[in-house]
Amino acid sequence: MATRDADVELRHDEPNLARLNLVLAPNRTDLYEWTKQLTLDALGGIHITCTAPRNSLVPHGVDNDILLGLVNAAVLQGLPEDDTVRVTSRELLRLSGITPSARAYEKLRESLRRLQYTAYDVIDSWYDGSKHRWRTMSFSLIVKHSAEDNTADVTNLGQWRAQTVLAIKLDDGVIKNIRAGHILPLNFELLAQLTQPLTRNLFRTLSFQRQGGGQPVLAYSVPLGVWASHLGMQEMRPDTVMRALQPAHVELKATGFLRDVTYQGRGKSRVVHYTFGQVDATAPDxxxxxxxxxxxxxxxxxxxxxxxxxxxxxxxxxxxxxxxxxxxxxxxxxxxxxxxxxxxxxxxxxxxxxxxxxxxxxxxxxxxxxxxxxxxxxxxxxxxxxxxxxxxxxxxxxxxxxxxxxxxxxxxxxxxxxxxxxxxxxxxxxxxxxxxxxxxxxxxx
Structure with missing residues (x-):
């Protein structure tokens, strides 16, 4: 089912995905598994183990954009009863904020495989929006996916292109939450201005901290070490983390999403303090x-x-x-x-x-x-x-x-x-x- 142009101007996120940050922020990684156990906010601790299949890497970088595109495709298609999104490769890239190209189609294929075959164990950290309680879950973000070419062109058989039709079944826990109205609005105009996966990942994660608890807040503070682990920068020195985040902070301040970013303390006690710009996106009533x-x-x-x-x-x-x-x-x-x-x-x-x-x-x-x-x-x-x-x-x-x-x-x-x-x-x-x-x-x- 194709998406309408007018609808693409509205973007949404599933709050668990935004808060838990299941996709590592860096564009590159050599990890095939990771574990994090930390506390970001007053909602409680986060305990997750992520395991990729043999000879594969965990989801990272642009995989976060593809996941967001899938969530929005599901919303725009009315949350199909079989939890399966049906889009062309071009439509999915467009919903993910990625410019279509031959390389992008190949990267999309790799991304969907990582999202399907990587296993997550979330312990008492997944919020069930339909029953209003925290749950322990083991799942993959994509249950299965298939591709079909609907053109008569048989050259480069098996290579994905703009017209390739994808059927992607999402985890039912994600879809169930969206059906229950557990959803986070995102400012698409602002999102479209962000040029790097790391910046977009930071935007999604901070968007939850800004308004995921209900009433929008003006500021958010978190220990830098905890923040680095949450984003997937566990092995980096504090000064390296700060340098890696600086371009993203500059971009988010330029768009008005952030008004200021400051650091307090030294070494392991260093805290990053975010001050948000004016509130814009509103949740559905x-x-x-x-x-x-x-x-x-x-x-x-x-x-x-x-x-x-x-x-x-x-x-x-x-x-x-x-x-x-x-x-x-x-x-x-x-x-x-x-x-x-x-x-x-x-x-x-x-x-x-x-x-x-x-x-x-x-x-x-x-x-x-x-x-x-x-x-x-x-x-x-x-x-x-x-x-x-x-x-x-x-x-x-x-x-x-x-x-x-x-x-x-x-x-x-x-x-x-x-x-x-x-x-x-x-x-x-x-x-x-x-x-x-x-x-x-x-x-x-």
């Missing part, structure tokens, strides 16, 4: 995502729409959909999820449709039924202006406390009496009690 899922929007798509549009826009779109479902236009709605997505992307189009649909229905006999006298034929058009319709469109946002319930009852009466429109009613979604009271006062003046 869980209530907005839940609303979209209720109407059949797929898991990955709910996260994208919730993040890009926000809760109030989603509530408004649901209100418009519910109003349309109570008009004759409902016979044209075959796919609620598709219509809801379209309402979010083209709200003015559906405002017009709703106004027209209500205008037509007001002249039908069914529309003159009151809430106390519903149509006897279950297939007859549903009356728009009844109390039940008003309550549905207000989505329970005015049911509690007493002051808001009084507003709901007054507005419902105005709605049934034809003194306010459905769009007026929808406009109350997201307003505070005082704002809503002021609006209702204007309507009754």
């Amino acid at each position: 869980p209530e907005a995502a839940a609303l979209l899922a209720r109407y059949g929007v797929s898991g990955g798509r709910t996260l994208l729409l919730a993040q890009s549009h926000g809760l109030q826009a989603v509530k408004r779109a649901v209100g418009v959909l519910e109003a349309l479902l109570r008009t004759e236009y409902r016979t044209k709605i075959r796919n609620k999820a598709g219509i809801l997505t379209d309402i979010l992307e083209q709200p003015h189009k559906y405002d017009t449709l709703l106004t027209q649909a209500e205008g037509r229905q007001s002249s039908t006999p069914a529309a003159r039924h009151s809430a106390a006298q519903p149509p006897s034929d279950a297939d007859a058009p549903v009356a728009v202006r009844d109390t039940a319709a008003a309550h549905i469109i207000l989505m329970g946002t005015y049911d509690q406390p007493t002051e808001r319930r009084e507003i709901r009852d007054r507005v419902s009466a105005l709605y049934v009496g034809g003194r306010v429109t459905t769009l007026d009613l929808i406009g109350l979604l997201g307003k505070s009690t005082a704002e809503a009271q002021a609006v209702v006062a204007q309507w009754t003046a």
Whole structure:
């Protein structure tokens, strides 16, 4: 399934991958296994053992970018039920921020093999977002992958190219967490400016420390020795680690992600202190995502729409959909999820449709039924202006406390009496009690 251009502007990360840093940051390594046991934050210790197969190396460098590309492909494709991402080589490189080339396709092949055949043992450090607890897990990031050429060109048989179609099954623990909404937003515009795998790795890891705990923080401090081990620079001297990190720090400061980087102390007691720039990327609102899922929007798509549009826009779109479902236009709605997505992307189009649909229905006999006298034929058009319709469109946002319930009852009466429109009613979604009271006062003046 191809990804849409508009969707590529939004990037996401699975928080465990960002926090645990399962791929070594350096571009080169000679390691076939590693172990780290350390503490980075208040969430607890990290204990991981990584083992590559014989005659192979552990994932490192650009493998981190490929892994991020796979996570985003899964989200953009709606989190396929079989946990399998289907993309061309070119699409995956593009999602990974890598310029396609013959060499890049070969490197992609090598990267996927490392991610598939390397085993990880994570002890009490993997957060299960669906059950909200820490787990011990043994897994490979990729369960299996296959490649198929869909061209008639038989030259260089077996060599990957732009059109090579890949089917890559990800570990179900990663996909399950994303389905549960355990996801970290990333600023794609900023990410695209970063030129080196080490810088992008540092960006992902620091992004978690910046906002992975919920509320964004202004700064983060960590012992340099612990930081070096976490990034995969275990054997380096402190001054060598500082020199290796300097270009990445310069680049992250140039983009505005970091405001400053300072060091305190000497030798093994040295601490690196990061001060972050202004907060930008925002997490998807869980209530907005839940609303979209209720109407059949797929898991990955709910996260994208919730993040890009926000809760109030989603509530408004649901209100418009519910109003349309109570008009004759409902016979044209075959796919609620598709219509809801379209309402979010083209709200003015559906405002017009709703106004027209209500205008037509007001002249039908069914529309003159009151809430106390519903149509006897279950297939007859549903009356728009009844109390039940008003309550549905207000989505329970005015049911509690007493002051808001009084507003709901007054507005419902105005709605049934034809003194306010459905769009007026929808406009109350997201307003505070005082704002809503002021609006209702204007309507009754």
